Amino acid sequence: MLTGCDVERRKSDAELGLNPQQASGRRVFDYYCARCHEPYSSKDLQGPSLQHMFKKQYLPSGLPANDDRVTEVVQYGKTHMPAFGNVLTPQQIKDLLAYLHTL
Numbered sequence: 001m002l003t004g005c006d007v008e009r010r011k012s013d014a015e016l017g018l019n020p021q022q023a024s025g026r027r028v029f030d031y032y033c034a035r036c037h038e039p040y041s042s043k044d045l046q047g048p049s050l051q052h053m054f055k056k057q058y059l060p061s062g063l064p065a066n067d068d069r070v071t072e073v074v075q076y077g078k079t080h081m082p083a084f085g086n087v088l089t090p091q092q093i094k095d096l097l098a099y100l101h102t103l
């Protein structure tokens, strides 16, 4: 995924100050979301950057940035985003949300 001019080193969970739940959420994110969403850069990939997503009032679509709305997006997907309701367990979604709050 790293290209010539984008050689930022990947930070460890400890460097990011992640607790165990957030760290397992990060693994879910890396596996299922990272190919389409940047967590630590404002660059858009296939989907919009999710940097600071819960620090903002609204998601890119204009929905309020809160746990309920984001859980729905993950469960049901969007126009160009696949649904993960049948892929992720409720616990994985909780861990994922905990991680997204650290972005």
Ligand code: HEC
Binding pocket: 029, 032, 033, 034, 035, 036, 037, 046, 047, 048, 050, 059, 060, 061, 062, 063, 070, 073, 074, 077, 078, 079, 080, 081, 082, 084, 096
């Ligand atoms: C195949 C690419 C793809 C994957 C994988 C993907 N997304 Fe998305 N995501 C998108 C696109 C594209 C959008 C923009 C809305 C649309 O057009 O569907 C989006 C939008 C979003 C939004 C903003 C929704 C809004 O209302 O503005 C959030 C939050 C989000 N994705 C989270 C995630 C999470 C968390 C995962 C991993 C479980 C994930 N996405 C996996 C492509 C993807």
